[in-house]
Amino acid sequence: MLSRVAERTYWAARYLERIENTVRLISVYDKLMYDLPTSVGIGWYNLITINSAEEAFDERYKVQDERNVIKFLLSEENNPVSVVSNLRFARENLRTTRDVIPAQSWVMINELNLFVTENLQQGINRSQRFNFLNGVIKICQQIQGLLMGTMPRDAAWGFMKLGRNVERADMTTRLLDAGVRAQLQVMDDAEAINSQQIIWGQVLRSLDADQSYRRAVRSSVKGHQVARYIIEDTAFPRSITYCLSAVKDSLEMLPHCKPVVSVVKKTQKDRLTPMDYIDLGIPLKDFLNDMQLDIAAIHSSISKNWFTYQ
Template identity: 90%
Template sequence: MLSRVAERTYWAARYLERIENTVRLISVYDKLMSDLPTSVGIGWYNLITINSAEEAFDERYKVQDERNVIKFLLSEGNNPCSVVSNLKFARENLRTTRDVVPAQSWVMINELNMFVIENLQQGINRSQRFHFLNGIIKSCQQIQGLLMGTMPRDAVWSFMGLGRNIERADMTTRLLDAGVRAQLQVMDDAEAINSQQIIWGQVLRSLDADQSYRRTVRASVKSRLVARYIIEDTAFPRSITYCLAAVKGSLENLPHHKPVVSTVKKIQQARLSEIDYSDLGVPMKDFLNDMQLDIAEIHSSISKNWFTNQQG
């Protein structure tokens, strides 16, 4: 298999996953803003910080308000992490690998692109945002379902699995970070009596994890239990532990995989054994930041092992 084909299918999967998860991140904050007391000072700029995009945002916008943050994350062409930019990248990678991916995936990504372009204003305006964001999530899941149901389990599938689960693990850390940051901002608010339950309930819903959490944990929504579930559960497909195991499984189906598998094992054994759930403040933020660096290390190892160029 040519390295450029491997790289493009890997990145096609990453960009598709990133589109969906960026929308999930916006959605969880949108709902938190509606559900939490107005006295709670949660700012939209947190989404920029969570995405490590402060410099790019500050170069483009002077005001850190809701409208500018949403425009930056949805429609800003100069932001490589925006939904519009990632759609462009995903389409290009699928276009150039149409001989190895289902033909219908090219049709569906173009339909998603048209939906986003024609309805961007709905996403920017709060009154219609829910419909717009849900439409994107639904389309991404339809494309993922097509790929899962029709692709042979060969090297192309393995590289797409790597891209999907690396991106998913990374964004799960960012969704957790959103919860931690929100929790830190409501701790001293006397009016926010039930705020922690609201925050962590929305984090679960942003991952479509609320039902599986109740079935597995069999407890009410509590911050440390939610964090442990999203990080450690071995059966939930968006948990960090599950994603890393899936990455390892995809790697083992590829030739010359031992150096990269060694990197994944090191992270599984070291990082995931040091978590302190008693304090979901700064220590958890530090853990999530370290986990993001670990995921970047896995990506770097994959790139060095199989790819010729660097996307991102």
């Protein structure tokens, strides 16, 4: 497999995952904002913080309100993390890897592109937003299903899976981070306990993890247990532990994988150590920060090992 094609396949998977995650995140926030008492003071702007896009946002908008945040995340062509931009990148990467991906996935990404272009306004207005977001998630999952069902388990598949899980791990840290931030914001509020329930419930939902959490943990939604579940669970496909082990599995099916595998193993060993979740504040924030750096290191190791031919 060509190094360039490997790189583009990897990125195609990352962008696809990013689109689905961004949309999922908006849809969760949408519901969260309806439930939280307005006095709590959690703003839409948190979505910008999660994506580390404060600077880009502030350059364009003065008001940090719902409409601007949604516009920025969905339709802003100059914002590299917007759905529209990610879609463009995903499509360019798929366009240039058409020789290794199933032909139908090219058709589907075009469908997604058409759907998004034609219905973008729906996503921005609150009344129709649910249908739009849901439509995007649906097509993203169709594409995943197609790849799962038709792609041979060769190197191209390996890089797809790799991209998907690296992106997923990264996104999971960001979603947890959002929970921690929200939690810190409501600490002193009179309705804090109730709000915490709502916040962590939404973190679970944003990962589509609420049902499996309840079955696995058999307890009501409590912040420290949610955090533990999302970091440590070995069976839930979006938990950090699971994503890292999926990354390792995909690496092991690729040639000359040793140097990258050892980077992942190091993260697994050093970072995924028993942690005290009771205090959800600073220690967890630090952990998430370190984890994001580790994921970045795994990415550069992948890139150095396969994408840049010397």
